Amino acid sequence: MEYRRLSKEEYEDLQSRILYEDNHLIVINKRAGEIVQGDRTGDECLAETLKAFLAGRDSKPGKVFMGIPHRLDRPVSGICVFAKTSKALERMSEMFRNGEVRKIYWALCCNAPEPPSGTLSDWLVRNKKLNKSFVAQNGELNRGAKLARLTYRLIDATQRYFLVEVNLLTGRHHQIRCQLANLGCIIKGDLKYGAPRSNPDGGISLHAREIRFIHPVRKVGIDLSAPVPDSWKSMLPGE
Numbered sequence: 001m002e003y004r005r006l007s008k009e010e011y012e013d014l015q016s017r018i019l020y021e022d023n024h025l026i027v028i029n030k031r032a033g034e035i036v037q038g039d040r041t042g043d044e045c046l047a048e049t050l051k052a053f054l055a056g057r058d059s060k061p062g063k064v065f066m067g068i069p070h071r072l073d074r075p076v077s078g079i080c081v082f083a084k085t086s087k088a089l090e091r092m093s094e095m096f097r098n099g100e101v102r103k104i105y106w107a108l109c110c111n112a113p114e115p116p117s118g119t120l121s122d123w124l125v126r127n128k129k130l131n132k133s134f135v136a137q138n139g140e141l142n143r144g145a146k147l148a149r150l151t152y153r154l155i156d157a158t159q160r161y162f163l164v165e166v167n168l169l170t171g172r173h174h175q176i177r178c179q180l181a182n183l184g185c186i187i188k189g190d191l192k193y194g195a196p197r198s199n200p201d202g203g204i205s206l207h208a209r210e211i212r213f214i215h216p217v218r219k220v221g222i223d224l225s226a227p228v229p230d231s232w233k234s235m236l237p238g239e
Contacts, residue, residue, distance in 0.1 A: 001063045003052040014053050019079065019224050024088035024217045026050065029226040030080040032203025036071045050082060069093040070101075073174065075189070078105070078208025079226045091216030096171065102212040105166040105176055106228065108205035108235060110195060112162045113185040117153035122182065124148045126173045132192055133178040148172040148179060161188060161235050165209075176206060188235075201231060 006014070020027040030036070030046060038045045051064040067089030072080050083089035095101050123136040123145035136145040149169040156163040164185060166176050174193075180186065181193035187206050189199030199205065210225045228236070 003055040003064070006049070006052055006056060010049075011053065011056070014049065019226060020222065022218070024083065024085050024215070025092070026054075026082050026084055027211075027224060028080050028082065030072055030077055030208075032075050032077040032199075032201055032229065035074050036080060037068050046080065047082065054084075067092075070096045070171070072208055073177075073206075075203040076206045076208065077203060077226075077229050078206075079211045079224060080208070081211070085217075088216050092213075095213060095216065099169065100213060102210075103168045103208065104210035105168060106207045106209045107164045107166060107176065107180060107185075108188045108232065109162045109164050109180065109185045110188055111185050112157065113152060113154055113164055113180070113183055117151075119149065119151045120179045120183065121147065121149045122179055124172050124175065124178060133172065133174040135178065135182045146170075146172055148175045150176065150179060152180070156236070158235065161205075163236065177204070199231070203229075205232065205235075207232070 017029040018026065019029055028046065028050070035043055035045045037047055047066045047068055051066050054060060055064050065084060065086065067083035067086065069081055069083055069089055069092035072078065081092060083092055124133045125136045125143055125145045126133050147170065151167045151169065153165050154162060155165045164180070168176065177187055177190055177193045186194045187204050189195055190204040191198055207228050208226065212221070212223045214220070215222050
């Protein structure tokens with residue numbers, strides 16, 4: 001199968017963003033704006049770009065397998081896991097479904113959370129037409145609402161922004177964005193959930209910062225962290 005040839009700049013960029021790789025998995029620090037899986041926009045997705053990358057780097061003559069055990073929203077950056085074998089895909093997908101993967105996110109927010117730490121448990125309703133989730137009211141619980149749970153804590157602040165760490169306990173549509181907004185803690189740049197203005201790159205200031213899991217094949221602990229985007233650095237405390 002023929003894959004497009006990546007430019008030298010594309011190749012070096014992807015190579016620099018690999019956080020982990022072996023025969024079964026490849027973990028990438030995704031940029032805001034990249035899509036994990038193809039959608040109706042027709043834009044090339046990260047899975048296809050990685051196929052082209054591996055085909056060129058490893059001189060693979062046939063079809064490259066690239067499984068998607070989980071997804072990040074297009075405007076979100078950070079750790080994204082892909083499976084290079086069907087066995088790894090099946091096992092990683094099951095681990096994500098069963099909550100066996102610890103996922104830590106960082107969010108730069110326009111307001112401080114109150115209280116500064118806690119657990120959020122909400123029933124979320126997804127509106128596919130609007131591509132948005134809402135916290136269900138009493139009368140909506142019979143409309144396909146799903147329980148969403150996370151813990152959060154304020155870890156630092158500047159005069160303008162508040163750095164909130166989130167431990168995601170379930171994986172619902174736009175969960176962190178919706179639940180933090182419902183708390184009055186809107187993520188910077190997230191117009192869909194109430195931010196006053198967009199970010200210059202069109203992304204939102206939500207970053208998949210850390211991930212921990214037992215390797216699906218090798219059965220060893222994997223503990224990874226992803227550097228925050230360069231655009232964050234002038235807004236983080238101490239930078």
